[in-house]
Amino acid sequence: MGVCWGPVVRVLVLQAAWALGGGQVRYSVPEEAKAGTVVGRLAQDLGLEAGEPEARRLRLVAQGRRASVEVSGASGALVVSSRLDREELCGKSAPCALRLEVLVERPLRVFHVELEVTDINDNAPLFPAARKNLSLAEFTTLPGSRFPLEGASDADVGANAQLSYTLSPSEYFTLDVKSSDENRKSLFLVLAKSLDRETMAEHRLVLTAIDGGRPSLTGTMELVISVLDVNDNAPQFNQSVYKVLLPEDTLEGTLVSRVRATDADLGIYGEVIYEIDSVLPPSASDVFSIDTNSGEIRLTGALDFETVTFYDLHVKAKDKGSPPLSGHCSVELEVLDVNDNAPEVWVTSLSVPVPEDAAVGTVVALLSVSDRDSGANGRVRCAVWPAAPFGLVATFAGSYSLVLREALDRERVSEYEVEVRAEDGGAPALRASRGVRVPVSDVNDNAPAFAQAVYTVLARENNAAGAELARLWARDPDEAGNGRVSYSVAEGVGGGAVAGGGWRAASSYVSVDAESGRLWALQPLDYEEVQVLQFEVRAVDAGEPPLCGNATVQLFVVDENDNAPALLPAAGGGPGGGGRGLGGVVAKIRAVDADSGYNAWLRYELWEPRGKGPFRVGLYSGEVSTARALEEADGPRQRLVIVVRDHGEPARSATATLSVSLVEGAEAALAAGGAAAAAAAAAATNVWLVVAICAVSSLFLLAVVLYGASRWAPRAAVLSGPGPATLVCASEVGSWSYSQRQSRSLCVAEGAGKSDLMVFSPNFPPPPGPAAKETQPEAPALVDTVSAPPLCRLSPLPPSCGPGRPAPGVVMEGDSWVFRVFSPHGVMSPFLFSYWRNYESREGNTEFSSVFV
Structure with a gap:
């Protein structure tokens, strides 16, 4: 193997130098070093100069076995000549040191060289056998049982020979390693759980030995464990916990879960049946059912998230052994909320x-x-x-x-x-x-309110005491006592002027029922005594505090024809001076009627003689005049019977007898002179009468103005100036109202007779011909203006009204028709209303205005 020996040689040289000091050289070389590897500079370490090693024949002395190192003759270095195997040279001995002798001639000297061969990890652990078989009975071998195993060996020494052991993963077996001394370890195979042949009939495990070299080397041995069968297996579920999510509106019969358990035993010992062992909460035991053979759990009741949100079912599976063995699992059901509850x-x-x-x-x-x-x-x-x-x-x-x-x-x-x-x-x-x-x-927050601010009531005179005149009603929208209204005539407010001057309180004429608002007369009314009563009716509720409202009642007494015409004395004392000519006025019959309107409108008729007498009487003037020229056959004296009738229903009349004496011209002149003297005397008397009347009228007018200012000062002006409409009245004789457009000044005059005055603005030129002569000269009682054509356009026409002729009493003043009708008490004549009503029903857009005194 290739090894960098430079650092090693330097170390060995230092050791050799140290060893020379003691007369010995020591070197170290790893085993398996390649041939030619320099172990050390032996000549140099021995103190030889260059060239001396070859000259002095530096060499090793053989020690009975082939050395694996030699001395290079040229350089005098100690080099590896063949494979060094520490295990072969020293076995398990450690350290492995080779003792060499080096000879130098000229002079001959012997040097001792010690060469240590260091171990490398070139040997893997080795088990005694590659496979080991074990046989264990299921369930008879109890968990925790220990079975010894033979460990591995490693030819290396030191750390390279230090072994550790691992066992392939197994739920049934574990490995227990115990160290008996520094170099020996005892191995045991330990049974972790009972064996089940039905689950696994054979277990194959691998035991691995690992030395301490770097890199480490390993050795393995296969363990084959055969399980001997007995009937000792309980059913086992494929999972211990089943988790299920179901909405609360799941229908009955729905499959909740399917559990599965297996039993490795054979025959009836391997047949499994299922049952629900317990349910939490206990009240839900009838909500679920399980199929004993298939393990299917189904819903048999309704789920309700608001009652139970979680169910825990413990399911048991048991075999048919005797006694039966069983296994258990849990089914955890979480109920999911659905929106099934309204707020x-x-x-x-x-x-x-x-x-x-x-x-x-x-x-x-x-x-x-x-x-x-x-x-x-x-x-x-x-x-x-x-x-x-x-x-x-x-x-x-x-x-x-x-x-x-x-x-x-x-x-x-x-x-x-x-x-x-x-x-x-x-x-x-x-x-x-x-x-x-x-x-x-309710709270008392509404005062009683009358339907009208002003009530106009018409009452016929001579009505019986206690007669109902009208019903007043005030609305109070509150309830109970707050809306219970009582009525009364306001004390000290209102009344009416009586004939002959003076004022009389309304409470002496009328009363109002406190509960019903019925207005009734306390006594018969006399038009000739009082024509108009004006008073206030008060409505008070029963709240706390009480609230009240007022209404003004204007009671007009309607005249009845209860007075017959009364004849007045003649203005002069002598006969007229008409002579025998045609149309000469002989006398004038004067009569008055205490009634008003039609009832006071008089007409004169010649009752006797009937036929073609020489005299006639004016129908409305009462003037007796000649109808033709007088003749001798007419006789010296004529007796005329004149009937004066009013227009009432039924009509009342009075009879006047007039004696007319026919005289010659001289007697007539004397009669005329006497009449003139009488007239002068009467004129002087009338001057004082006019002065007295004017004084009384002035005082009365002043009283009326002062009273009106104090009585009606807070209200809209009635006597003059524009103002809102305050009175509407409807009756069988027509309609009248205070005008919203214009009004006129009120004139009052004293005298025996009064007249109603209406002014019509004509919409065509006035008819030709003179104005009516029979218009009474009395002072007007009222002035007002309406837009209407002349009265003669009305239908039916007034008496003596024909084509091209104005009605009686109609005269042209300026650009208006003026109609005066005699009325002794200053109240609008009823016949005027009848004609006005006929006109109004045809035109439909006429405004009629009146002011009463």
Whole structure:
């Protein structure tokens, strides 16, 4: 083998130099060194000069056996001449030293040289035999039994001869090595477990010996162990633990697992049957079954992850020996969760009813939400529907508060059906909901409110005491006592003017039922005493504190025809001066009616004589005039019976008898003079009467203005200026309202008679002809404007209204038609309403305005 000997030789030279000091040279060379390997510079070490080794014939002296080294004659070096085998030279001796003698002639000297042959690992361990056979009986040889083995030997020495042993892997056998002394070891084959011939009839093992050289060398011996059979094998499962995963919705009858056990015995001793030995938890013993022959385990009950998540089945396999031998295994079943449980919502606390004035953030209910599933299947999201006025606030895991998000109004919604919806995170997701009924309790936050701010009531005069005039109703949306309304006439507020001046409280005329709101008369009403009552009705609820509302009632007394016409004294004391000509006014019949409107509209008829008499009477003026020229045949005296009728239903009348004497011209002149004197006296009297009337009227007008300012100051102006509509009235005689567009000043005058004044803006030129002569000259009682054509366009036409002729009392003033109708009490005449109603029903777009005093 190739070895680098330079360092070795240097060491040997140093040793030789040291040895020369003692008269001996020592060298060392490894065995198996190649021929020609220089062991040492022998001549130099012996102190010979160059050339002397050959001259002095330096040589080795043979020692009886062939030396494996020699001296080179030229250089005097000691070199290997043949194979050195330490084991051959020294055997097991150590160290292996060769003693050599070196001769030098001229002069002759003998030197002793010691050559040590060092060992190399050139011998592998060697067993006595390549194979060793053993026979062992199954189960009769107990585990732990020891069987001695013969170890290996190694020709090398030292570390190269130090042996270690290994045994090929085996579950049945192990190797036990014990050192008896430094160089000897005892080997034992140890039985680790009982042998089973049915499992393995023969075991082949390899025993390996490894020396301590580098690199190490090995030797092997095969161990053949034959197992002698006995019937002593229990069934063995192919695995001790079977692990199974099943979802909880697995159907009954599904194969859970198949276990398998084998028995190496023959015949009936090798036949295996299976059974479930135990189940954990014990309550699940009827959930599984096993086939005794095949070992198939099937599901016979339902799995529920929420009840049991893990099952441990202990399965036993036994043979048919006597006694039987058995083996065991475990089947571990893990149940996988599926989303088979919907979320559950519980109301743990509910605070109802909720007051409608509850603050935002008030907790209405406490809820608990859970899902028996796990993981994402058990994560629950919650929401409330409808989204308002409630919301959910999470307090901690699985708990929520139902809180108020918006203000409540019981009058708008008195009860809420709230649905709390829960949804888990499974796929598909499962949902659940819980309804929560949240009633809202009432607080007194609404005052009674009448349907109208102003009620207009028409009451016929002469009604019976206790007659129901109207029903007032105020709505209070609160409930129970908060919404229970009682009615009353406001004390000291409102009333009506009575005839002859003065003011009388409304409570003396009417009363209102506290519970029903029925307005009834305390006494019969007399139109001639009072025409309009205006008062307030108050509605108060029973809440704490009570709230109230007001409504104004305008009670208009509708005139009945209960007064017959009354004749007035003649203005003059003498006969008229008409003479015998045609159309001359003879006299004038004057009459008044305490009623109003149609009931006070008088007409005059000549009752006697009938036929073609010489006189006639004006239908509405009451003027008696000649209808033709008087003749001698008419006689010196005429007796005229004139009937004055009103237009009421039924009509009332009065009769006047007028005596007309026919005189000559001189008597007529005297009569005329007397009449003139009487007229002058009457005129002087009328001047003082006018002054008195003006004074009284001024005082009355001032009182009315002051009262109106104090009474209606907070309200929209009624007497003048534009303002909102405040009164709407409908009756069998027509319609009227305060105008939203325009109004006119109110004029009041005292006197025996009054008139209603309407102004029509014409939409075509006025008809030709003179204005009506029969218009009364009294001061107007009211002024207002409507857009309408002349009254004669209405149907049916008023009396004395024909083609091209205006209605009675219609005159043209400026660019408007003015219609005056006699009305002694200043209230719109009912016939005007009937014509207005007919017109309104045809046109449909007319605005009618009125102001009453």
